Amino acid sequence: MHLKRLEFYIGKLSKKGDINMSINPVVRVSQKFDEGNDIGLxxxxxxxxxxxxxxxxxxxxxxxxxxxPFGYTNLAINEKIIKQLNKLPFCNLVTNIADIQHNYAVRLCKIIGTGAVLYTCSGSESIEAAIKTCRKYQAIKKSSRKGISAFPLSYHGTTYGAMSVSGIDQVLLEDYFPLLDNIMWIDLPKDLQDEDIWIEVVENHFKKNAENMAGIIIEPIFGSGGIVPIPEKVFKRIQELCSSNDILLVVDEVTTGFGRTGIPFAFQRYGIKPDLICLSKGISNGYLPLGALAFSNRVVETFIEKDATLEHFSTQGGNLISIAAADAVLDLMEHYEDYxxxxxxxxxxxxxxxxxxxxxxxxxxxxxxxxxxxxxxxxxxxxxxxxxxxxxxxxxxxxxxxxxxxxxxxxxxxxxxxxxxxxxxxxxxxxxxxxxxxxxxx
The missing domain is CATH 3.90.1150.10 (Aspartate Aminotransferase, domain 1)
Incomplete structure (x- = not known):
């Protein structure tokens, strides 16, 4: 769904100059500030x-x-949260690493075939970190590439970088300009099921823009874009073009990850190997804020070889209680076929x-x-x-x-x-x- 512009009405003044008390004290996405609740809390x-x-x-x-995906009262998740809460609620990830932060990262990397994990607090932040990684990767390889490609039907979040690559929201974002520059849109075929036309427009995009592309961000299935899957042949062709041009392939699995599409992670259906994988939503079953950006071994090795770092941090990223919930989700995923x-x-x-x-x-x-x-x-x-x-x-x-x-x-x-x-x-x-x-x- 398109995000409507927030209309910043602080409230109408009465004759006495009092603020209209119909104002809703809780600000929600796309909500006017004086929009009340018409449903029970x-x-x-x-x-x-x-x-x-x-x-x-x-x-x-x-x-x-x-x-x-696993419901509102999942006892397995509750128990792991309580256990961690009683053991250690927080660890300063700048100077230390808690055992659960390390062990969960190892476990997740093994499942999705990646080399390292950056903890975030949300899907939007995972996208932010992915954009930064694409540009940093090119910089440490002495490339001037800055461009990030995305699709017009994409939705990736509401922070500035995530909004910048969310195609469906572009007509609504004028009030927030300027967004990130060097964002390049890939044409979509009129028939979204025609794989040959898809591949043609994708190849034309790379032919025109590859010299400036640092990365491309893709949802395996456009969620807010109408539950529209990217055809398998198209996905595989994008991977080939990224590999041959040293462009990072970022797969946004925020919505599709952790079993939503009938397979643990949607990219696995296509047999591809993303350079970066953005995760959130189902990662903790919604219990606590958590996201992650997973790096392929190729990206990790490049950073090691160049003795480079990624400047990204949030205080609550990798919160131990959140990771406890996420670890319980991986336990549940071990029995995924039962669902x-x-x-x-x-x-x-x-x-x-x-x-x-x-x-x-x-x-x-x-x-x-x-x-x-x-x-x-x-x-x-x-x-x-x-x-x-x-x-x-x-x-x-x-x-x-x-x-x-x-x-x-x-x-x-x-x-x-x-x-x-x-x-x-x-x-x-x-x-x-x-x-x-x-x-x-x-």
């Missing part, structure tokens, strides 16, 4: 459900905000297609438990918000995407603990509502 959660102060129960198919993510995702996509198959105005796609329902491209975005709100009133939480010229619709990120019955009930609720909108379903 969330008070508790259990597995795939959350409850509000009005006593209403919701089935959360946002999965938190795509970051809670049948790929099979459940295939079931829900097929069931939605069965219910909506006679309507040419709707398309359904998904990889694992990352599912998109696209509406007609010319639908008014306000109509989409109306559908989203009505689904919420029915006790189901979903998310939306809106990318003018490309797509708009609903996205679903069911927790891995969802049953096929949960998926069926959610699909039935969505489809029964959509059929009341003749401008959407026809």
């Amino acid at each position: 969330i008070t508790s959660g259990e597995d795939k459900y959350i409850y509000d102060s009005d006593g209403k129960k919701y089935l959360d198919f946002c999965g938190g905000i795509w970051n809670m 049948e993510v790929a099979a459940k995702g295939e079931y829900m996509v097929n069931y939605l297609k069965q219910l909506l198959g006679s309507y040419k105005s709707i398309s359904v796609r998904g990889t694992g438990l990352m599912i998109g329902i696209s509406f007609p491209k010319d639908l008014d975005a306000e109509r989409l918000l109306d559908v989203w709100a009505k689904i919420r009133k029915r006790g189901l939480l979903v998310y939306i995407f809106s990318n003018p010229g490309y797509n708009l619709g609903l996205s679903l990120f069911p927790p891995f603990t969802s049953t096929k019955d949960d998926l069926k009930k959610a699909a039935d609720k969505i489809v029964s509502l959509l059929k009341r909108y003749p401008d959407i379903v026809y």
Whole structure:
């Protein structure tokens, strides 16, 4: 979904000069400062459900905000957090390394085939560090390359560097200019399933810009871009072009990582070896803020050979309690097949297609438990918000995407603990509502 500009209304003055007390004291993304709450406050959660102060129960198919694949009350995660809390809550990572920081990094590197890990606090920060690494890598190799390439349907975060490479937000960011310079956009084919046209536009981009490219940042599946996967042949061709031109390939697995797509990490499906991997969201099951940037052995060896360092640090990066939650997630991932993510995702996509198959105005796609329902491209975005709100009133939480010229619709990120019955009930609720909108379903 496009991020709307924040309109900085501090509140209207009454005749007495008092601040209007309808102001919401909690600032949220895309929220006006005087926008109040029209729903109950969330008070508790259990597995795939959350409850509000009005006593209403919701089935959360946002999965938190795509970051809670193992649910709200996972005892294995709780226990590891408590154990670490009682042992040691913090370690100064500038001058020391705690055992859990070291051991988790070793464990993660072994799983994803990388050589080192930089701890961050969020996905946005992981992207920031990746951009810095691309430029630093070129600098220590005595190259003047500064350019970072990205796709127009990409979304990578809300810090300055992350906004700069988030294609879907560019039309909304004027108030924040100037963003980073040397950002280069790769054209997208009109038919996003045509691998040959994809490869043609990618090759043209490299032919035109390779001499100035320090790196390229890619989501294996555009999440906010409408649950659109990058075709396998395209991904592999990008890897080849990066390797032959010594350009760093950055894979943003913030959304797709830790099993969301039916495989532990989406890049593994393509058999490629990224230079940098950005992680967050599911890394700690959303329990505590944490992100990571993983470096390939090739990048690590280059820094060692050049006796170079990376100037990046945040005080809470690698917080020990957060890593304890992340370590518990890796424990759960050892039994990943038990959750049948790929099979459940295939079931829900097929069931939605069965219910909506006679309507040419709707398309359904998904990889694992990352599912998109696209509406007609010319639908008014306000109509989409109306559908989203009505689904919420029915006790189901979903998310939306809106990318003018490309797509708009609903996205679903069911927790891995969802049953096929949960998926069926959610699909039935969505489809029964959509059929009341003749401008959407026809």
